[in-house]
Amino acid sequence: MPGLRVLVCTVVHHPQDARILHRQIRAMLDAGHSVTYAAPFSAYATTAWPELTAVDLPRALGRHRSDALREARRVLRTHGADADVVLLHDPELLLVLPGLDLPGAVVWDVHEDTGAALVAKSWLPGAVRPLARAGVRMVEGWAERNLRLILAEPGYRSRFRRIHPVVPNTTYVPDSVKPSGRDRVVYVGHLSVARGVDVMLETARRLAGSGLEIDVVGHADSYSRRALVRAQQDGFLRWHGYVPNDRALALVDGAMCGLSLLRDLPNYRHSMPTKVLEYMARGVPVVSTPLPAAVSLIQVNKCGLVVPFDDAEATVTGILRLRDDTELRASMAKRGHAAALTGYHWPQTAREFLMRLEAWAHAARPHQCITLGSL
Numbered sequence: 021m022p023g024l025r026v027l028v029c030t031v032v033h034h035p036q037d038a039r040i041l042h043r044q045i046r047a048m049l050d051a052g053h054s055v056t057y058a059a060p061f062s063a064y065a066t067t068a069w070p071e072l073t074a075v076d077l078p079r080a081l082g083r084h085r086s087d088a089l090r091e092a093r094r095v096l097r098t099h100g101a102d103a104d105v106v107l108l109h110d111p112e113l114l115l116v117l118p119g120l121d122l123p124g125a126v127v128w129d130v131h132e133d134t135g136a137a138l139v140a141k142s143w144l145p146g147a148v149r150p151l152a153r154a155g156v157r158m159v160e161g162w163a164e165r166n167l168r169l170i171l172a173e174p175g176y177r178s179r180f181r182r183i184h185p186v187v188p189n190t191t192y193v194p195d196s197v198k199p200s201g202r203d204r205v206v207y208v209g210h211l212s213v214a215r216g217v218d219v220m221l222e223t224a225r226r227l228a229g230s231g232l233e234i235d236v237v238g239h240a241d242s243y244s245r246r247a248l249v250r251a252q253q254d255g256f257l258r259w260h261g262y263v264p265n266d267r268a269l270a271l272v273d274g275a276m277c278g279l280s281l282l283r284d285l286p287n288y289r290h291s292m293p294t295k296v297l298e299y300m301a302r303g304v305p306v307v308s309t310p311l312p313a314a315v316s317l318i319q320v321n322k323c324g325l326v327v328p329f330d331d332a333e334a335t336v337t338g339i340l341r342l343r344d345d346t347e348l349r350a351s352m353a354k355r356g357h358a359a360a361l362t363g364y365h366w367p368q369t370a371r372e373f374l375m376r377l378e379a380w381a382h383a384a385r386p387h388q389c390i391t392l393g394s395l
Contacts, residue, residue: 047370125380175290211240216281220330300356323356385391
């Protein structure tokens with residue numbers, strides 16, 4: 021019985037994005053499906069897994085998006101014609117769909133509140149942002165009428181009229197983890213001002229001489245890259261750059277705590293920071309700013325500390341408290357890992373994700389026999 025033929029497309033995300041590659045595509049491959057992955061491999065200086073059919077696309081960056089979208093439309097036309105499912109990961113790709121004849125199920129994976137995220141886009145002039153947000157809402161309405169949608173967060177439901185399935189950003193949770201140490205702080209994730217890079221850098225500066233090591237892992241925007249290079253040269257931290265998700269999480273193992281210092285911006289208020297779950301999964305206490313979902317998770321499970329937004333002094337105080345209280349650190353680590361293993365293990369989510377794709381593929385092509393293969 022044949023598996024699904026899936027075309028996955030992004031012109032924005034890193035080709036080794038954790039949600040796209042390490043969770044969704046990994047689940048599809050493990051289920052016996054055939055995946056063609058169109059992504060900006062060359063732009064990010066990376067290669068595709070050998071079990072994928074890879075198509076290289078330009079990267080859409082800042083105001084320079086037309087070439088990427090033009091090439092993405094060509095790829096969707098040629099490779100989408102035979103796909104049972106076309107899975108899109110960028111709102112920009114919605115703009116190239118009109119006029120394309122894609123017989124399979126076309127699915128948009130809604131990663132973020134795009135309209136709200138515009139306030140953090142430095143390349144977009146402030147006067148244009150209200151118009152851009154209105155345009156985003158119009159495109160989202162069109163997508164809801166014409167495509168299948170999956171949402172990464174329950175908080176995104178209010179943007180749409182109908183109910184759409186939620187495929188949350190859970191993670192892989194090992195059965196056992198290393199004990200949380202007392203000499204290393206970690207951060208894993210994209211690096212930008214909106215995600216708290218300035219507070220993290222000031223925190224690292226204040227911790228100089230404390231004996232603590234600070235490992236920072238992730239892709240950085242141009243501003244953050246310059247600041248991180250200076251901080252590394254000054255000996256305040258180690259910046260590893262972008263590291264694939266599985267290797268990045270290995271760097272979390274045994275850390276004293278993990279940082280999640282996102283700022284109080286609209287796009288983050290309805291979201292669960294994935295890094296919080298990833299720290300919990302590895303048995304590492306969390307130090308997080310008070311975004312509602314993070315606060316709820318940390319307080320319910322007593323697995324970390326909450327610090328004010330944009331407050332390096334409070335962040336340092338929280339880190340030193342965990343360093344100096346072995347019992348508190350160990351109990352938080354244990355509770356966080358147990359909660360992640362029970363409720364946030366990706367394979368539990370993956371089955372529902374795959375069953376949804378199968379149902380939509382069958383609805384789009386009801387006369388073809390499609391199965392979940394090894395599932």
